[in-house]
Amino acid sequence: MNRILFATDASVSAERAKDVVRHLLESWPNATLMVLYVTRQLNGYEPESLESLSVEQGTFKEIEDMAKHQWFREFEGRVSCKHVYGEPALVISMEAKERGADLIVLGGRGVGQPDPLLTGSVSHGVLYTSQVPVLVVKGDAKVPAMV
Template structure:
C-alpha cells in the first residue's frame, strides 16, 4: 500500500477516521496519506448574468474556501499524528462524493478512509450520504469509520 486518501469535513467522525488513518500510516511507514477537503460551494456561487458573465460574489471563492478549509485541514492533520513528510493536503471544490472518487481514481490511491455522518436510515434513504456514495462508486477499498 502506497497511498491512503483521507477525506475530511472536520466532523467528529472524520477526526476518528483521521486517527485510524494515522495508525495505518504509522504501521505501514512508507505510505503517503493525502488529506482531502472538498469545499461544497453552493450553485449560486456559479451564477452568470444574461450575457454569460460570471457574477462576482461578495467574498471571493478562494477566500471562502481558505476560511473554511484551513482550520479543518489543521485539525485533521493534528488528529493524524504522522510526520509532516508522510502527509499531503489537497483542497477540491464540488460535490464531495464525486470529488473524492475522482481524486482517488486520478491519484490511484490504495484505500479511502472517511468518517460516517451517522444519518438515520430514513434520512439516508432520502438523501444518501457522502460515505455511502463513495463506498458504492470508489475504484478502491473504502474504510468508513464511526
C-alpha cells in the same frame, strides 16, 4: 499500502476516522496520506458568495494546519492536503483514482443528510462510485489493535 486518501469535513465522525488513519500510517511506515476537503459546488458554480468562499477556504486552512501540525505531525513529509470544489462523493472517488490511492478513509456520518442505510450521504456516494477500496469509520468506531 502506499497511498491513503483521507476525506474530511472536520465533523465528529471524521475525527474518529482520523484516529484510524493515524493507526494506518503507523502500521505502514512508507505510506503517504492525502487529506482532502471538498466544498460542495452548487449548480456548477463555486459557493454563492465571496463570504461563503472565504469561509470554505478558512475551513480548509484550519484542516490543513491541524493535519500537518497536530493530527499527523509525526508523519512529516508523508502528508499533503488538497481543497477541491464539486460534488463530494464524486470528487473523492475521482481524486483517489487519479492519485493511485490504495484506500479511501472517511467518516460515516458527516454534515450531510443521512441516507436510508444510516451512513452519511457522502460516504454512501463514495461507496457506490469509488473504484478504490473504501473504509467508512462509523461514529462509535474504535481503532483496531492490529491491522
